[in-house]
Amino acid sequence: MKPAPFDYARPRNLQEAVELLAARPDEAKILAGGQSLVPMMAFRLATPDVLIDLNGVGELEGxxxxxxxxxxxxxxRHRDAEDFRGLRDRCALVADAVGLIGHPAIRNRGTVGGSIAHADPAAEWPAVLTALGGSVVAAGPNGSRTIGAGELFDTYFTTTLAADEILAEVHLPLPPAGAGSAFIELARRHGDFALAGAAVVLELDGEIVAEARVVLIGVADRPFRAVTAESFLRGAAATDETLALAAASIGPEIEPMSDVHGSSDYRRHVAGVMLRRALETARSRVTA
Amino acid sequence: MSREPREVVLTVNGRRYSARAEPRTTLADFLRDSLGLTGTHLGCEHGVCGACTVLMDGRSVRACLLFAVQAEGHELTTVEGLAPEDGQLSSLQQAFHEKHALQCGFCTPGFLLSAAELLDLKPHPTEDEVRAWLSGNLCRCTGYQNIVDAVLLASSRREEGAR
Structure with missing residues (x-):
C-alpha cells in the first residue's frame, strides 16, 4: 500500500511542465488532484518513474x-466548479454532475482536467464534455491544439492525448438559455463511480424537441453518445411516451460489461431508467 | 528532480515543522512517522475510508492521497489541533463524547475533521446535509446515527467562530 519510488518535479508554469514531460514522455505521469492516480500507485498498478506535479501551476487554475x-x-478542482456562482441556473447538468463526484474531500482535491485525462467511462466530467459538445486544449512541445470531445476519448482510461501533451484547459459550450438539462446516475453508495447514468440536454420549441443531446456513462468503453435516442427525440413532441420510448431505444445499442457490481443486463436496464429520469428532469427544467 | 529525501517545511496546528521526506512518502505517513502526530489514522491507504482526513488550508483532504512534498508551505489542521488546549475538548469533540459517536475510535479523527469543515462552511446544516457530507467517512462500529446526532448537537450549540 505504499507507492514505489519516483522522481518528483514541481514545475512553476505550463511551459516548464511541457519541457519536463517532453524529456521523459514514456516514463512520466502528470499529477493533478491525485484522487485516481495515487490510489493506483498505492496498489502499484501505476509505477511511474517521474511525477510532474501541476499543483502550483497557477495558469491552469480557475x-x-x-x-x-x-x-x-x-x-x-471539482469544488471550484461546485462553488461557481450561478452554475445551476446557467446549466443544471454541470451542477448535477459535480454534486455526484466522490465526497467533499475528493472534490476539494480532484481536478476537472485530471478526471477528463483519466477517462474513466463511468466518470462525470468526460460525459459532461461529450454531452455539451465541448473541447480541451492540449499543450505540447510544438504548441497547443484543440481536441473535440468526440475525438478525445479512445477507450477505457485512454485518450488521444499524445504522450508529450498536457491537458491544459476545458471548454464547455453552454446550451442556450431556456434549454433543460440533467445528469442522473445510480451508484451503489453515494460518491462511488456509477453503475450507469445519463447526461441530457433538451431544447424545446413549444412541445416539440428542437435539439437533444444524450450521453450515457458506465455502459461502454467511453462516454456513450446515444445518437439513436437523440434522433428519436428530435422533432417529436416531448410527451412521457416519447421520453420513455427514447430511453428504451438505447437497449440494443449498448453492451455494458458485467462485473461483481452488476450484470450486463442489469446495467442496460439501469441505464434506460436513468435516461428516462434524466429526460423527464431536463424537460421539467426547460423554461420557455 | 530526484527521488531522494528532501526537506519539507509546513505548518501543522499553528506550529511550524520541518522534516525530510522521500517524494513517495504520503502526507499521512509523514504526519505520523516523521512528526509524531499519530492522531491521523490510516485505514485503507487508498482514499476510500476517510480515516486520514485532515484540513489543508481549511479544506478537507485525504492525507493518504497527498505526498508530503505537496504540503510544503501549506497549513494543516489535524485532530490534535481541534481542542483549544490539552485536557479540553472542542465543542464538536464534546458532542461526540456526549452522543456516544465513537466506539473503537479509529475513524473518529477523520469524522471530526470532515465535520469541522462542514460546520465552518455551514454552521447549521440539516440532517440530510450532514449525512451527505460525511458520506466519505466510513465507520464500522456506531452505525452513523450517533455521529450524525453529535454533529447536529455541536451545530445547535455553535456560536460563530467556535470550532
Whole structure:
C-alpha cells in the first residue's frame, strides 16, 4: 500500500511542465488532484518513474464564463466548479454532475482536467464534455491544439492525448438559455463511480424537441453518445411516451460489461431508467 | 528532480515543522512517522475510508492521497489541533463524547475533521446535509446515527467562530 519510488518535479508554469514531460514522455505521469492516480500507485498498478506535479501551476487554475462557454483550467478542482456562482441556473447538468463526484474531500482535491485525462467511462466530467459538445486544449512541445470531445476519448482510461501533451484547459459550450438539462446516475453508495447514468440536454420549441443531446456513462468503453435516442427525440413532441420510448431505444445499442457490481443486463436496464429520469428532469427544467 | 529525501517545511496546528521526506512518502505517513502526530489514522491507504482526513488550508483532504512534498508551505489542521488546549475538548469533540459517536475510535479523527469543515462552511446544516457530507467517512462500529446526532448537537450549540 505504499507507492514505489519516483522522481518528483514541481514545475512553476505550463511551459516548464511541457519541457519536463517532453524529456521523459514514456516514463512520466502528470499529477493533478491525485484522487485516481495515487490510489493506483498505492496498489502499484501505476509505477511511474517521474511525477510532474501541476499543483502550483497557477495558469491552469480557475473557472470563468467566456462567450457562452464555461472555461475551466485543467487544475480547477471539482469544488471550484461546485462553488461557481450561478452554475445551476446557467446549466443544471454541470451542477448535477459535480454534486455526484466522490465526497467533499475528493472534490476539494480532484481536478476537472485530471478526471477528463483519466477517462474513466463511468466518470462525470468526460460525459459532461461529450454531452455539451465541448473541447480541451492540449499543450505540447510544438504548441497547443484543440481536441473535440468526440475525438478525445479512445477507450477505457485512454485518450488521444499524445504522450508529450498536457491537458491544459476545458471548454464547455453552454446550451442556450431556456434549454433543460440533467445528469442522473445510480451508484451503489453515494460518491462511488456509477453503475450507469445519463447526461441530457433538451431544447424545446413549444412541445416539440428542437435539439437533444444524450450521453450515457458506465455502459461502454467511453462516454456513450446515444445518437439513436437523440434522433428519436428530435422533432417529436416531448410527451412521457416519447421520453420513455427514447430511453428504451438505447437497449440494443449498448453492451455494458458485467462485473461483481452488476450484470450486463442489469446495467442496460439501469441505464434506460436513468435516461428516462434524466429526460423527464431536463424537460421539467426547460423554461420557455 | 530526484527521488531522494528532501526537506519539507509546513505548518501543522499553528506550529511550524520541518522534516525530510522521500517524494513517495504520503502526507499521512509523514504526519505520523516523521512528526509524531499519530492522531491521523490510516485505514485503507487508498482514499476510500476517510480515516486520514485532515484540513489543508481549511479544506478537507485525504492525507493518504497527498505526498508530503505537496504540503510544503501549506497549513494543516489535524485532530490534535481541534481542542483549544490539552485536557479540553472542542465543542464538536464534546458532542461526540456526549452522543456516544465513537466506539473503537479509529475513524473518529477523520469524522471530526470532515465535520469541522462542514460546520465552518455551514454552521447549521440539516440532517440530510450532514449525512451527505460525511458520506466519505466510513465507520464500522456506531452505525452513523450517533455521529450524525453529535454533529447536529455541536451545530445547535455553535456560536460563530467556535470550532
Amino acid at each position: 473557472v470563468r464564463l467566456e462567450d457562452g462557454a464555461l472555461v475551466l483550467g485543467a487544475m480547477a
